[in-house]
Amino acid sequence: MRTPESGPEPLIFELSHAGRVARAQLPPAAKGSATVPPALRRRTPPRLPEVSELQAVRHYTRLSQLNFSIDTEFYPLGSCTMKYNPRGSNQYAMLSGFLARHPFAPEVLGQGLLACLFELQDMLCAVTGMRAVSLTPMAGAQGEFAGVAMIRRYHRDRGDAARDEIIVPDAAHGTNPATATMCGMRAVEIATNADGDIDLDALRKAVSARTAGIMLTNPSTLGVFERHIGEVAAIVHEAGGLLYYDGANLNAILGTVRPGDMGFDVMHMNLHKTFSTPHGGGGPGAGAVGVGERLAPYLPVPVVGREGSRYRWLTEQDLPQSIGRLSGFMGNTGVLLRAYVYMRMIGRDGMRRVGEHATLNANYLLARLRAEGFDAAYPTRRATHEFCLTLKRQARELGATAMDFAKRLLDLGCHAPTTYFPLLVPECLLIEPTETEAKETLDAFVAAMARCLAEARADVELLKQAPHDLPVRRLDDVRAAKSLDLRWTPAA
Amino acid sequence: MAFIPHTADDVRQMLTVIGVSSMEQLFDEIPESLRCGVLTGIPPALSEQEIGRLMSERAAADGQPLNFLGAGAYEHHIPAAVWAITTRGEYYSCYTPYQAEASQGTLQTIYEYQSMMASLTGMAVANASLYDGASALAEACLMAVRAHRRSKSACVLVPRTVHPLWRRCARAICSNQELKLPELAYDRASGLTAVNALAAHAGSDITALVIQQPNVFGLLEPVDELTDWAHAQGALVIAAVNPTSLALLKPPGEWGQKGADIVIGEGQPLGVPLAGGGPYFGFMTTRLEHVRQMPGRIVGRTVDLDGKAGFTLTLQAREQHIRRAKATSNICTNQGLLVTAATIYLSILGPSGLEQVASACQGRTSELVERLGRAGAQLRFPGARFHEAVLTLNRPCETVLAALAGQGICGGYDLTEDYPELGHALLVCATETRTSEDIERYGQALARILSGDRP
Numbered sequence: 044m045r046t047p048e049s050g051p052e053p054l055i056f057e058l059s060h061a062g063r064v065a066r067a068q069l070p071p072a073a074k075g076s077a078t079v080p081p082a083l084r085r086r087t088p089p090r091l092p093e094v095s096e097l098q099a100v101r102h103y104t105r106l107s108q109l110n111f112s113i114d115t116e117f118y119p120l121g122s123c124t125m126k127y128n129p130r131g132s133n134q135y136a137m138l139s140g141f142l143a144r145h146p147f148a149p150e151v152l153g154q155g156l157l158a159c160l161f162e163l164q165d166m167l168c169a170v171t172g173m174r175a176v177s178l179t180p181m182a183g184a185q186g187e188f189a190g191v192a193m194i195r196r197y198h199r200d201r202g203d204a205a206r207d208e209i210i211v212p213d214a215a216h217g218t219n220p221a222t223a224t225m226c227g228m229r230a231v232e233i234a235t236n237a238d239g240d241i242d243l244d245a246l247r248k249a250v251s252a253r254t255a256g257i258m259l260t261n262p263s264t265l266g267v268f269e270r271h272i273g274e275v276a277a278i279v280h281e282a283g284g285l286l287y288y289d290g291a292n293l294n295a296i297l298g299t300v301r302p303g304d305m306g307f308d309v310m311h312m313n314l315h316k317t318f319s320t321p322h323g324g325g326g327p328g329a330g331a332v333g334v335g336e337r338l339a340p341y342l343p344v345p346v347v348g349r350e351g352s353r354y355r356w357l358t359e360q361d362l363p364q365s366i367g368r369l370s371g372f373m374g375n376t377g378v379l380l381r382a383y384v385y386m387r388m389i390g391r392d393g394m395r396r397v398g399e400h401a402t403l404n405a406n407y408l409l410a411r412l413r414a415e416g417f418d419a420a421y422p423t424r425r426a427t428h429e430f431c432l433t434l435k436r437q438a439r440e441l442g443a444t445a446m447d448f449a450k451r452l453l454d455l456g457c458h459a460p461t462t463y464f465p466l467l468v469p470e471c472l473l474i475e476p477t478e479t480e481a482k483e484t485l486d487a488f489v490a491a492m493a494r495c496l497a498e499a500r501a502d503v504e505l506l507k508q509a510p511h512d513l514p515v516r517r518l519d520d521v522r523a524a525k526s527l528d529l530r531w532t533p534a535a
Numbered sequence: 536m537a538f539i540p541h542t543a544d545d546v547r548q549m550l551t552v553i554g555v556s557s558m559e560q561l562f563d564e565i566p567e568s569l570r571c572g573v574l575t576g577i578p579p580a581l582s583e584q585e586i587g588r589l590m591s592e593r594a595a596a597d598g599q600p601l602n603f604l605g606a607g608a609y610e611h612h613i614p615a616a617v618w619a620i621t622t623r624g625e626y627y628s629c630y631t632p633y634q635a636e637a638s639q640g641t642l643q644t645i646y647e648y649q650s651m652m653a654s655l656t657g658m659a660v661a662n663a664s665l666y667d668g669a670s671a672l673a674e675a676c677l678m679a680v681r682a683h684r685r686s687k688s689a690c691v692l693v694p695r696t697v698h699p700l701w702r703r704c705a706r707a708i709c710s711n712q713e714l715k716l717p718e719l720a721y722d723r724a725s726g727l728t729a730v731n732a733l734a735a736h737a738g739s740d741i742t743a744l745v746i747q748q749p750n751v752f753g754l755l756e757p758v759d760e761l762t763d764w765a766h767a768q769g770a771l772v773i774a775a776v777n778p779t780s781l782a783l784l785k786p787p788g789e790w791g792q793k794g795a796d797i798v799i800g801e802g803q804p805l806g807v808p809l810a811g812g813g814p815y816f817g818f819m820t821t822r823l824e825h826v827r828q829m830p831g832r833i834v835g836r837t838v839d840l841d842g843k844a845g846f847t848l849t850l851q852a853r854e855q856h857i858r859r860a861k862a863t864s865n866i867c868t869n870q871g872l873l874v875t876a877a878t879i880y881l882s883i884l885g886p887s888g889l890e891q892v893a894s895a896c897q898g899r900t901s902e903l904v905e906r907l908g909r910a911g912a913q914l915r916f917p918g919a920r921f922h923e924a925v926l927t928l929n930r931p932c933e934t935v936l937a938a939l940a941g942q943g944i945c946g947g948y949d950l951t952e953d954y955p956e957l958g959h960a961l962l963v964c965a966t967e968t969r970t971s972e973d974i975e976r977y978g979q980a981l982a983r984i985l986s987g988d989r990p
Contacts (some may be wrong), residue, residue: 051843054643055882064885071895073897073967075898076898077895079784080755085782086789088890093886094882100616103875111631120650121628129538129583131587138591141597143809146608149937155596165576170574170577172571181670181814181870187865197654209827216856217855221864221865225864268564270566272569277777296565299562301571322629325869326814335642367707368700369670371670372700376813388581388582390577390579391574403549403553410554450634450905459634478539481541482545515635515639517839518838519838521891523837524849527849529646529653529659530661
């Protein structure tokens with residue numbers, strides 16, 4: 044990684060030189076006429092950089108070197124499942140036959156792609172215990188949207204339109220309540236008890252004839268398994284609501300427990316987490332949705348179907364009760380292919396091993412960090428694939444917050460864990476090592492955390508001022524939001 | 536044990552440190568009744584070599600037909616450097632830049648992208664991407680309702696000349712919040728949004744008007760008149776644009792007297808392969824006054840403790856991880872990697888390269904229309920266009936397209952289902968990647984098919 048000594052990388056616009064053109068990329072001249080009526084014509088060219096191909100390549104290569112990534116650093120970002128993204132998944136999804144395929148090309152010229160997607164649907168049903176899957180949602184949040192929209196439609200079709208409340212635990216990811224709003228529902232938050240389980244009395248009080256459903260992830264975002272899931276399902280179902288499973292934490296229970304067997308009616312899977320497609324600096328993800336019997340007619344289209352030995356897209360004609368389309372085409376197809384390749388390489392037995400070793404790594408890390416003097420947020424509980432530390436003691440006694448530890452870890456070559464989430468754990472670090480990390484890497488992280496603690500005792504400013512060795516020091520977020528600078532403009 | 540590095544000895548040592556005797560014991564909080572057995576629906580593991588063979592066979596089976604399809608996804612040449620850099624591990628395998636100091640590469644790239652998209656569309660600010668063009672239209676409709684505080688109708692007018700699948704997507708998403716999206720008819724002679732369809736809504740409370748330029752038929756709408764009409768009604772204007780076309784066409788920020796208010800589009804033409812429909816990315820730009828109503832990530836430039844320039848996610852008070860139920864959208868993960876590709880693509884092409892690509896597309900399409908005209912297809916709408924055209928055929932498109940597919944040609948997009956009133960109407964496209972030889976091959980194949988006995 045590049046450091047402060049490397050000097051800042053200028054903006055691409057500052058490298059621009061009027062009239063410079065990457066000639067190899069110009070298209071051959073076309074024969075046909077090309078004119079635009081004067082009133083509709085662009086008068087001044089857009090301010091795009093004018094650089095050589097090499098200048099562009101060098102600039103973006105140098106920028107890439109300013110990033111932490113899984114390929115370069117340990118990245119224990121809780122709830123994000125930053126595991127190794129196999130290069131094979133990328134290479135085989137980017138075969139020219141797949142890349143060249145137009146989304147509206149005839150199905151006879153797409154049987155290879157459709158076979159992969161059909162088998163992916165089947166495999167996702169098998170690992171989740173759901174009856175049917177639609178692959179179209181383009182991220183976890185869109186999967187959530189699809190799920191809640193299906194719940195809404197289900198109640199309306201039964202003449203039960205008064206059900207307009209979605210229950211979410213206070214520890215839930217922000218997308219859950221935001222999704223409820225986006226679907227025209229009201230989010231109702233319920234409390235978590237001291238052990239990290241849902242407060243069942245609060246749940247009993249929250250359900251009513253207005254309950255459309257509950258959104259849960261299990262294990263929860265607190266990194267513990269919700270032990271009373273059977274009672275939760277019974278309470279919500281008896282009240283007439285449905286259960287939505289947020290697949291953010293599916294990696295923990297892969298091959299061990301299936302959401303369908305826990306009583307969930309609908310769920311999404313984050314293929315970019317559990318099935319190891321890349322996070323790409325903020326996407327693309329894929330948020331396939333799975334449903335049980337009751338919601339199967341409502342799945343978003345298109346879905347891949349099979350007739351004899353031929354595959355075809357099922358559309359609104361085949362699924363007339365579908366909630367409709369969530370994308371212009373078929374979702375993030377290339378991401379789906381990467382997940383397919385990954386699942387085939389992991390295979391039947393590998394699924395269970397993924398969940399086991401993710402859990403092993405998290406529990407090992409937790410045990411070692413506790414031995415070094417850190418506090419588990421839920422000390423009586425097993426870790427799942429991730430766990431919460433609470434640094435409130437360090438904050439109180441040493442003046443070093445969770446954020447200070449996170450920033451100092453960057454200096455020590457580790458990406459920071461998720462900080463200050465879930466909100467109900469004070470001074471929280473949510474740590475998810477994933478199964479693809481070797482014991483040596485976990486030991487190095489423990490050593491880095493121990494060093495931070497020792498430094499906090501000796502000279503807390505070392506942490507308060509961190510990071511010291513990155514391309515920039517702590518940034519002024521207040522200034523960023525107050526004096527907005529969201530685009531480059533040429534100096535006057 | 537694919538991608539799991541543990542040796543048996545590692546596992547033993549780790550279990551000892553944890554203080555358990557078996558892997559099984561780590562799951563002792565999970566009720567036994569919930570455990571699943573062997574996953575019978577999953578086949579046994581394949582090695583990389585084996586899955587590579589299978590995928591290569593499947594990719595090859597799909598062939599690589601000669602493509603004259605557009606309809607929202609366009610085959611452009613992508614400089615080799617674009618994906619060589621985009622798939623570097625430092626871009627490919629990092630996540631949303633929450634830790635700004637460790638993500639300056641991604642953050643600066645997004646800032647440069649925002650700058651390019653703002654200038655290309657003639658608007659003040661851009662976000663860091665949405666999922667795709669169709670879902671971006673839905674987000675724009677929801678945003679217009681939030682941004683237009685005086686309008687109480689939550690009514691967004693959507694011309695039928697907007698891509699039919701985009702309309703369906705916007706409806707699927709927006710109907711949950713009870714938005715009304717009435718459709719506007721188009722003029723049968725010109726293929727443009729009909730003035731009398733607008734007149735029916737004059738004087739009523741309209742939140743926004745959507746204008747797609749070029750429209751689904753590839754035609755250039757009278758954007759100045761439409762924009763001024765909407766503003767005169769007190770409505771916002773949502774522009775849906777093709778980014779390549781903006782090298783030639785007036786940017787939405789300059790439409791009419793005041794310019795469009797929200798601009799969205801499908802970013803795929805900017806360096807993203809067709810790839811069977813995704814991943815692509817949606818872009819969105821707007822006026823500064825609406826920035827707090829925008830969905831999605833936004834990157835800002837600021838300074839660090841030493842006063843040195845740096846980049847960070849900003850205006851996060853709009854977003855779900857802070858605002859939860861009151862967020863502008865539930866979007867979290869967006870399409871970051873595609874934005875990286877688009878930024879590199881735009882940098883390599885530059886203003887003159889993009890303009891030459893756009894002109895070549897327009898020219899190739901004219902050449903195609905002329906050649907297919909000689910093969911017996913009729914140009915349906917004669918007006919100015921970008922790089923697509925509607926042709927009518929003397930028999931059902933379905934049979935023609937099937938016959939063309941048999942010869943390795945994707946002949947176009949069948950408009951019959953969504954526009955039955957146009958008869959056997961086919962939407963065709965030629966980008967800069969089609970040569971005169973390609974066009975001649977299509978022309979000869981079509982002439983043979985159209986001159987055959989009718990089925």
